[in-house]
Amino acid sequence: MTRTRAAIHGWLLLLPAMALLALFTHWPALATFIDSFYSTPRPIRPAHFVGLANYATLADDPIFWQALTNNLWFALGTIPVSIALALLMALWVNDRIAGRTLIRMAYFTPTVLPMIAIANIWLFFYTPQYGLLAQVLGAFGIASHNWLGSQDTALICVMIVAIWKEAGFFMIFYLAALQQIPPSLAEASALEGASRFYYFRRIQFPLLMPTTLFVLINAVINAFRTVDHIIVMTHGGPDNATSLLLFRIYELGFNFWDTSLASALTVVLLVGLALVAFAQWAFLEPRIHYR
Amino acid sequence: MSMRGESHVYAPAGGGRLIETVGAWMLALLWILPLAYAVWTAFHAPEFSTRFAPLAPLTLNNFERAFDAAPFARYFLNTVILVTLVLGCQLVLCTLAAYAFARSDFLGSGVAFALVLAQLMIMPDVLIVENYRTMSFIGILDSIPAIALPYVASAFGIFLLRQTFKSVPRELDEAARVEGAGPLQVLLKVYVPLAKPVYLAYGLVSVSYHWNNFLWPLIVTNSVESRPLTVGLQVFSSGDQGIDWSIICAATLMTSAPLLVAFLLFQRQFVQSFMRAGIR
DSSP, X not given: OHHHHHHHHHHHHHHHHHHHHIIIIIHHHHXXXXXXXXXXXXXXXXXXXXXXXXXXXXXXXXXXXXXXXXXXXXXXXHHHHHHHHHHHHHHHHHSOOTTHHHHHHHHHXXXXXXXXXXXXXXXXXXXXXXXXHHHHHHHTTXXXXXXXXXXXXXXXXXXXXXXXHXXXXXXXXXXXXXXXXXXXXXXXXXXXXXXXXXXXXXXXXXXXXXXXXXXXXXXXXXXXHOOHHHHHHTTTOSTTTTOOHHHHHHHHHHTSOOHHHHHHHHHHHHXXXXXXXXXXXXXXXXXXXXX | OOTTSOOOTTSOOHHHHHHHHHHHHHHHHHHHHHHHHHHHHHTBOGGGTTSOOTTOOBXXXXXXXXXXXSOHHHHHHHHHHHHHHHHHHHHHHHHHHHHHHHHOOOTTHHHHHHHHHHHXXXXXXXXXXXXXXXXXXXXXXXXXXXXXXXXXXXXXXXXXXXXXXXXXXXXXXXXXXXXXXXXXXXXXXXXXXHTHHHHHHHHHHHHHHHHHOOHHHHHHOOSTTTOOHHHHHHHHHTTGGGGOHHHHHHHHHHHHHHHHHHHHHTHHHHHHXXXXXXXX
């Protein structure tokens, strides 16, 4: 009897949250999967089953492949750099250097600013002729370049914005972890005559691995779900050079209203994210030494 | 050795210390530069937006012009309503669900917990096509609740509060029950008060996330009456004002100001909250 009562109590407490989760997470995930096998409903022709046709269209679509490649480069470029910078920032702020409170504030500030606001400011930095970058480089006699308008540099420009936004956020997790390392470890290794670099490489860095895994998972998810700066700065251009997967989903779904193709792409993105999460869990987790 | 008892055997000294301090400051300046530039431009006349003159006269004219050019007051109101609605509902729903998961293993609780955690991977940010269809079906497109609803049942919030509730000593729970408190009274009198710092942390993270959120509100709203600040700013800066950097910087600062001021005032709480919310 008490078991039944416990179950009833439990489910009553869960009911509101589970209902909304079902409505706005589980159902849409399932519906996305189902819709990806149907055609986009049109006034003259309702949706009908098309099998894998949407996926075939995606596979033949060079813009999809470009968005995928762009997104992989975006992830590959932003994640290691922002994590390395975050670690460096944390090591610096953790040492008692002059003005470290101000420095920590400067590093962390981009985290609380809206990405869209940031993107507007950076947009001006990159503006040819009279933008800040053009002016600074102009002072050194370097000719003005259309940074966001050129296929060669646009993706790197939006990557820099993402790194600038994220590094300070990841820093605080490293800072928290660094402060939990017992001071006796540093004393002991100093007594043994280990150099500072050796201490970092053999003691601090391994002890920070759980933090690194946590930050890494967050960084991967962010690299595939943040497109605010793309919408503000380049709108995927020039010629799809900065189109990322979620931006392409947005474009397909809400500019071209091809919802079935957008659903198929959403499935690809979700499966990709799940695979990455699984890989991280399977390959990195066993190698991590937890305290 | 430092005076404060922390070990600083590896604290840099001499030349190394100088290099490290200079490096840290250079990076900090680089990191604050975009904001500093926005502040400079917003408070100076347009002719100074591309020219730096230390003694240029300050002005609030750009803010006035931004306010005249777009309904920012309304956007502000919408964003405040949005973040309040989201956080209020999240706190209630997540507290109830976390309480269910924290203290009893009931029939189906394992499956239910897995279903909750699924949201950490399948985020509302990605399910935009289907959620748009659902909002259209319910008939609430272009409204503030439509922006809020997909985020209200937050897996992250449930997980965070469950961890906190689990750390509450069972003796406290049992003592309250012996005195005749029902399950909801125990939750309100024992668990919720003990989780205050976590509520603060979660609140700050949630408010800053939804204050800054952009893609979903952009998709689901279409009028001044429902648009939050971020979407309003984008509509504004991609419109006729597109080239006037002083107004855009003023509008950008207005959009970010409340969070920025809160951050400057409660810096320690902010950093600790993000840390607390991150270490799970």
